[in-house]
Amino acid sequence: MKICTKCIYDERIKGISFNAEGVCNFCIQSEALDSQYQPGTKEGEAKLFELVEKIKKDGKNKKYDCVVGVSGGTDSSYLLWKAKEWGLRPLAVHYDNTWNTAISTENIRKITKYCNADLWTYVIDNKEADDIFRSFFLAGVPEFDASTDIGFAQVLRDACAKYKIKYVLEGHSYQAEGLSPQGSNYFDGKYIADIHRQFGKLPMKTYPNMTFTKFLKSILFNRVQFIRPLWYLNYNKKDTQEWLEKNTGWQYYGGHHLENRATGFLHTVYNPQKFGIDNRNWSLAAAARSGIMKREEALAIYNTPILPDPELITYVQKRMSLTKEEYEAVMNKGEKRSWRNFKTYKKRFETWRPFFYLMAKLHRVPMSFYLKYCFPMPESK
Ligand SMILES: [Zn+2]
Numbered sequence: 538m539k540i541c542t543k544c545i546y547d548e549r550i551k552g553i554s555f556n557a558e559g560v561c562n563f564c565i566q567s568e569a570l571d572s573q574y575q576p577g578t579k580e581g582e583a584k585l586f587e588l589v590e591k592i593k594k595d596g597k598n599k600k601y602d603c604v605v606g607v608s609g610g611t612d613s614s615y616l617l618w619k620a621k622e623w624g625l626r627p628l629a630v631h632y633d634n635t636w637n638t639a640i641s642t643e644n645i646r647k648i649t650k651y652c653n654a655d656l657w658t659y660v661i662d663n664k665e666a667d668d669i670f671r672s673f674f675l676a677g678v679p680e681f682d683a684s685t686d687i688g689f690a691q692v693l694r695d696a697c698a699k700y701k702i703k704y705v706l707e708g709h710s711y712q713a714e715g716l717s718p719q720g721s722n723y724f725d726g727k728y729i730a731d732i733h734r735q736f737g738k739l740p741m742k743t744y745p746n747m748t749f750t751k752f753l754k755s756i757l758f759n760r761v762q763f764i765r766p767l768w769y770l771n772y773n774k775k776d777t778q779e780w781l782e783k784n785t786g787w788q789y790y791g792g793h794h795l796e797n798r799a800t801g802f803l804h805t806v807y808n809p810q811k812f813g814i815d816n817r818n819w820s821l822a823a824a825a826r827s828g829i830m831k832r833e834e835a836l837a838i839y840n841t842p843i844l845p846d847p848e849l850i851t852y853v854q855k856r857m858s859l860t861k862e863e864y865e866a867v868m869n870k871g872e873k874r875s876w877r878n879f880k881t882y883k884k885r886f887e888t889w890r891p892f893f894y895l896m897a898k899l900h901r902v903p904m905s906f907y908l909k910y911c912f913p914m915p916e917s918k
Pocket residue numbers: 541542543544545546560561562563564
């Protein structure tokens with residue numbers, strides 16, 4: 538099997554190609570971003586501060602000038618601090634799906650306190666949250682945690698509308714997380730509603746679903762822009778964690794995605810066991826690519842099996858009200874479905890492609906949204 542000579546992506550990655558030196562297209566793409574954003578250089582810093590000044594100017598006379606979504610994880614905690622350091626007045630926003638680990642709840646408290654930032658949390662009814670996770674589990678689709686991503690995105694936009702804020706700072710770093718290869722996963726608000734309608738038991742009352750109308754309203758009337766400041770910085774996750782621990786009392790939760798039990802279950806149990814998907818390769822490839830980790834070391838970690846925490850599995854079974862037998866029936870013999878088996882907005886996003894292209898150019902939807910949602914997705918193998 539062919540493996541990229543720079544990172545650890547191999548031939549199994551969808552859409553991969555290699556140049557004459559054996560370097561993959563994701564590494565080349567990352568190099569292109571380096572020359573565009575110039576992280577860690579004077580030029581990159583200048584570009585970032587130009588943005589920061591614009592945010593300050595647009596937020597003048599308002600209580601807050603930007604929103605930072607916080608999860609208790611490394612990237613968002615750090616970004617909140619940086620925003621403060623740059624002289625911004627961020628509102629920290631959290632969508633609580635009620636499956637947080639105690640560590641991440643504490644982390645959110647500690648980092649907002651350290652930064653002296655206000656926190657706006659939206660909490661879904663916990664029984665309703667369990668019912669939505671259970672319906673995704675019973676539906677047998679790989680996007681177990683989609684309701685969190687969609688709910689979080691909606692809550693960020695709601696906070697902007699409430700406080701008339703024009704900017705959302707996103708804690709994404711291509712250096713740390715890499716550019717995720719276009720997989721076969723997909724989700725949107727209609728998908729969540731349809732799965733819950735078919736497999737759920739409780740009415741959807743407190744879940745902040747993102748309907749097409751709400752999405753459009755936010756884009757056209759609230760005109761929120763999405764910015765990724767970490768793209769301009771030389772960002773090292775490990776150093777950042779040490780800094781957070783030393784200065785804020787923040788605590789590491791033991792692994793990428795493990796700050797929440799739903800994401801933890803998705804990445805360490807559900808996806809690897811039911812679908813044979815191992816998403817550790819994104820961040821490992823990124824670490825090898827940027828030289829934070831030796832390529833051999835990243836490969837070695839990637840080749841060790843994922844060890845699930847038995848307590849996590851018991852917890853998930855209990856929250857989904859499933860007996861051990863019911864749980865195992867779905868995991869081992871249950872049907873595997875995909876987003877193509879349910880109702881979604883996909884066709885509508887594709888029809889509206891020119892509109893969303895314009896909106897992406899104006900930063901009102903992320904460019905990644907335009908590229909993934911507005912084009913037909915290749916059928917999976
Ligand atoms: Zn590569």
